[in-house]
Amino acid sequence: MASFDVMPDIQLYQPVELDDALSLAERYGDGGWVLGGGQDTYGWLKDRAKNPQAMIDLSGIDSLRGIRTTDDGIEIGATTTLREIIRDERINRDFSLLAQAAGRVASPQIRNVGTLGGNLSQDTRCWYYRRGLACYRAGGNLCYADGPESMNREHAVLGASRCVAVSPSDTATAMVALEAMMVVASASGVRSIAAEDFFVGPATHITQMTALEPGEILTAVRIPSKWAGQRFYFEKVADRDVWDFALVSIAVAMRLEGDSIAESRFVCGGVACTPHRLKNVESAARGNSLSEASADAIAPLASAGAIPLNYNHFKLPLMENLVRRAMRG
């Protein structure tokens, strides 16, 4: 199997202005590889499983880095590191859900160099796909993870369409819960995409995890003040407490009026190709208080519609349990 672990000869661009980066992204299109912290780059390239013509390194562009206050919340530059997010006072005060999610990404070493943009844009960790097999996501005509003998403990129970890979991003669930907007730039302009629409499933685009098109760069994420200071719950269940991707995670934002839940967003990670909103849970939670009784009543809704594969039906009770824990108060 391909395990060369040697970088290929490749063009490396290190622009210091965003316009130059966008110009390069436009010029190279599919052949350009946008580089943030590099944590989901070098493995692909060194094993020659992805073969772009050029790397466009964003780390020298100051405008893409940092956490800024906006008229309606905050804006986080795409190359802001996860460590910077975890330690930011405003984020911890107003959007602690994001700080908690970022704090569970991989390991301290990876969080020190890994960027928000990279964490949100990373490719799926389906082990068949990562091994270089010609599956649907790699442009082939088979899903190795969805056969009668497939090893698919970590795969999807919801939203599958030929491909059963899951979204691996811990911060993605938080962004969907917080109704963040993704700022996407290209040589032809800037567009904003709701986080919920930024992540795309296989039915939409089977070789992409996000709505980013060739030539586009995720430059920032804007989090509106709507959920600032509200009640949050984040939990990630993984085999190990560091390094591993979520078996199932949950990010919850709730607005309480008195003891009642007036509005909420429940988002699960590790269960579908995109962060998965539990809309029936959100509906059922409205008007309920946080209590053991409401937790028990609402939790079973979490796994509604889930279709487990050979080895992952545990994700159904786990989703329910995580909703139960979020609802306990």
Next chain:
Amino acid sequence: MALDDLAEQLFVRPKGFALANYIGSDFTPPDVRGKVTGAAKFAEDIRVDGLVYARMLTSPMPHARVRSIDLTEALAMEGVVGVLTAEDVPAAAPPRAAILTNEPVFVGDPILAIAAIDDTIATNALQKIKIDFEPLPFCVDPLEALGKEGAAARTEGNIYAPAGFGDDSSGPEEFRWTKDQLDGFLGGEPPEGDTPVQWSFGDIDEGFRQASFVLEQNFVTAGYAHHSMEPRSSMAYWQNGRCYLHGPSQSQSAMLPGLAGMIGIPVADLVYINENCGGGFGSRSTPYPMLVLPAFFSRKINRPVALHLSRAEEFYLGKARSGFQGHVKMGFRDNGRICAMDLFLVQDIGCQTGFPSAASAAEATSLVYQPETMRFRAIPVMTNTTPKGAQRGPGQNQIAAAIEPLLDQAAINLELDRLQIRKTNAPDNDSFHGPSQQPITSAYIKEALDKGAARFNWAEKVQRSRQRRGSKVTGIGVGQAYHSAGRRGYDGLIRIAPDGKIHLHSGVGNLGTYSYASTTRPAADLLRCDWENCVVHYGKSTENLPWSSAQNGSNTSFTHSRANYVAALDVVEKIKSIAAEKLGGSADDYGIADERVFSKRQSAKSLSYAEVAQAAIELGGRFDGSVVPDEIHDVTKLAVANLRGTGLIGVAKDTLAMRGAVPALAVGFVEIELDLETGKYDIIEYLGVADCGTVVHPKGLAAQVRGGAVWGFGMAGLERHVYDRQTGIPANVGFYQCKPATYMDLPDTIGWDAVDLPDRDNPVGVKGIGEPVMGCAASAVLCAISDALGGHVFNRTPVTPDMIINHVAGRPQSTDAMSTNTF
């Protein structure tokens, strides 16, 4: 004074001749500074003029035949220097490991290597090679391969069951169970089919008749990788007919005959350099094919060749622990005494010879539990998976993980204390073990249990068993494990130079345990010398190193403290003889202290060690290495020949008495908090207690107990091989996929302690310990999980969060009861 007389005198440690300075004290091993500063060189760091870089093309299929290879484009590339194929290296008789092959038997099996002036060109060239494969049938589950319809991993057969370890005459065989036999076992029935491996002692049927409680269960233990941080890259070049080989291995001198044999040269023509080894854990204690590939390549293209392996390649081909699919039936008397033990194991030996882990498991079972009667049966089945080898307690630790929770279950059924049932069955110095019930040198596991229970506050903690706080429940566990930990018959070599320096030559490999140095300290003690005046030689055959055992099987501390001890005895005897020669009287008239030899009657009559060394050169003969004992190994003779005439040479073979196996024993105590809603558990507290004889190096022991515990936690809850049954490709070819435990998965502190009672057959009381400190931790955690869940629930390792979630939710498990290499 005769050597044996002196040994006898020192064994009883008469007053005034105690060994107390260096045994049991910490020191800074010579390799530590380099590892801390980064100055330490590993094989991949070595550069020589004209070096070229080789990369391997490995099989993408689990079993195939190479029909043709098209190298045209690759060899035409600028910078490509040459290619090495299976035709260029000796063929290996199946199922032995081939250096390169045209019939790969696992994904990652090396087919050819290509060399270029740098790594990038070599890698680019690999991508230009076209190979036409004929796919062949393959299997990744031993039980499937055992059935009539199952594919054999090798074209020659489906099992490999040699007459004994090291038997080179055997090959693969066809060995099948009927469909009924296999279906019965897969369905949870006791095994009924024949087995090629079996032994027994006592009347097991009578044993079960006498039992008041019988417990039996089928079980699965997973195989998984070794996680050596240093991929097995190596480098070789030839100079004046000699082969200079740099590579990582756990062992040093023990490698020489095997490596030289593989290359096809005399030992004297091999220079093997292995100063630092980035982890081995059993996977590189003996010569392996990748290590000699550069030697063949270098000879072919007449250039120094560095073979670089990627991290993933280390996981693909770098050996792994064997998994078991087994059955155990145990009969207990009312007091918990085991009166019958019936153990059956199907061992996944991978696609090569594997390691006799099943036999090791049976030996461990017979020793740790001392069953009154026992039967052992096994089938070593080949699969098209990563080659299997020894890994830290190979067999002993898997069986500890399988049986210890059953011991708890028996204690519950018999209403006995969990500690007491272990002590009731525990071995002591008068115990025997194995099929022929051989004696042992010492066993203090009861003392370890008592010491650990007191320090862990077992009596108090066990009151917290199954206490619930919200979704969390407490589990308390204790586990035990064993490994044989000592050998005899190896050589020690010491030189006192005319400048007074004491040179301690250690043939022990530097596998990261410091034992290459710590085992020389008994010699420094015996020579009454300042450790700062000693020079430890290790890591290169050019350092003139004596014949050593391989650094595996937890044996080094016992084996080489003895070897250095007898060499030091030889030095002491020669020092005294030289004093008698120079100063008059007989050797018995002299004593040693402060690096001087002196007359016991007239202490002013004395010589310094420097003067003694100079005298040794003048006297020649046996004193300066010109004459050596016949019984020492040829490797040692080569080393002494190089040192001859440079000082006083002490050299001896360890022929001290040894009554039987040397049991390294360990116990672990653990408290966990298990979350019933997430399937996760936190290890709140862990304590490991070692029966390693006298503690020789406290910090080294602490590292072993703690490191072993981390490994044990991985075995209990995290690590396993997973193979895709459609393609035969492994899912685990990196650290994150293999899931060794990390800092965040550990308790804040891991406690350690030792019984510190001397072994009876080691002159300084030392035994090894490296392996059982893992098995006791794994089994303690598994017992704690069972405790938290109110009984022994799972019949497999590892116990992962999904299994716990499914159990709590009342859902079936995803994995078939007896499947392996699966989630």
